[in-house]
Structure formats: structure tokens, C-alpha cells
Amino acid sequence: MFEWDGDTKKLLSTLWIFLTVNYIYCDVFGMHDADTLQQLLSGEVGDIKITEEFLLYFAIIMQIPMIMIPLSRYLSYKINKYLNIVAATISGGIQSYTVYMGGTLFYLFFSFFEIxxxxxxxxxxxxWKPTATR
Known part of the structure; x- marks a missing residue:
């Protein structure tokens, strides 16, 4: 059914693509929820004020999975291994924390796949173990 050629770098990069697309699509999907959209337009979602600083912080957080797409494919084994662990721990940890803040059913659905x-x-x-060719 599924076939994997054993290329861990390629698989990790693909998983980062899947994770990033889920993050993006969940945010786009949120624009279809009237309550969320109203809150965004008001500049305050729950207790969070949507400021330029908040958006910068959010952009930095979102850069983590996006930068891991090429880094997972091209970094050398040792740094790649540890950077994937750190980046996924940060990304998954932040997503896990946001689930405890609550959310819509679709947000929780996407969060399951993201985490x-x-x-x-x-x-x-x-x-991941090093191989002679990778």
C-alpha cells in the first residue's frame, strides 16, 4: 500500500510540509467561522490582542515548520536529527498549549493531526540512525 525508500530526510521534509499545510488550512478555515472572523476584525481574539508585535511573534513561530521543510532535506545527519526533535517539540508543544485554550471543533480536529x-x-x-549513504 505505502512504499518508503528509506530516505529519512525526504520523509521528515514531507511530514513538515503536511504539518505546515494543516496549520495554514486551519487558519484559512477559521476565516469561515463568523465568531472568529468578527474577533479578528475587532483586533481581539479571546484574551489575545492582535497587535503588530503579536503578529510578528506568530510569524516567527510559523517560520519554524516552514524552515524545517528544506532544512530536513539538506542538513547533515547529526544537526538534522536534533533540530527536527527541537523544532517538532516547539511546534507540537505550542499547538498542544493552544488546545487547552479551547477552540472550535474544526480547530480541535486540525490540532489532532498537527500534534x-x-x-x-x-x-x-x-x-533515526546514520547510514553510509545518508
Missing amino acids: ATALIIIIMAIR
């Missing part, structure tokens, strides 16, 4: 993907990346990176 699960981060955990898969962590497990794969931990189990």
Missing part, C-alpha cells in the same frame, strides 16, 4: 505529526517527527528523529 500527532509533530510526535511522529520526534519519534522518527529519535530513532
Whole structure:
């Protein structure tokens, strides 16, 4: 059914793509929720004020999974392994924290896949052993 050529770098990069697309699509999907959209337009979502500084902080956080797409494919084994563990721990940890803040059903649905993907990346990176060709 599924076929994997054993290229851990390629698989990790693909998982980061999957994670990033889920993050983006969840945010786009949120624009279709009237309550969320109204809050965004008012500049305050729950207790969070949407300021330029907040948006910069959010952009930095979102850069983590996006930068991991090429880095996972091209970094050398050792730094790649540890950077994947750190980046997935940060990304998955932040997403896990936001789930406790509450959210819509679709947000919780996407969060499940985002957190699960981060955990898969962590497990794969931990189990990753160097090979002669990679």
C-alpha cells in the first residue's frame, strides 16, 4: 500500500510540509467561522490582542515548520536529527498549549493531526540512525 525508500530526510521534509499545510488550512478555515472572523476584525481574539508585535511573534513561530521543510532535506545527519526533535517539540508543544485554550471543533480536529505529526517527527528523529549513504 505505502512504499518508503528509506530516505529519512525526504520523509521528515514531507511530514513538515503536511504539518505546515494543516496549520495554514486551519487558519484559512477559521476565516469561515463568523465568531472568529468578527474577533479578528475587532483586533481581539479571546484574551489575545492582535497587535503588530503579536503578529510578528506568530510569524516567527510559523517560520519554524516552514524552515524545517528544506532544512530536513539538506542538513547533515547529526544537526538534522536534533533540530527536527527541537523544532517538532516547539511546534507540537505550542499547538498542544493552544488546545487547552479551547477552540472550535474544526480547530480541535486540525490540532489532532498537527500534534500527532509533530510526535511522529520526534519519534522518527529519535530513532533515526546514520547510514553510509545518508
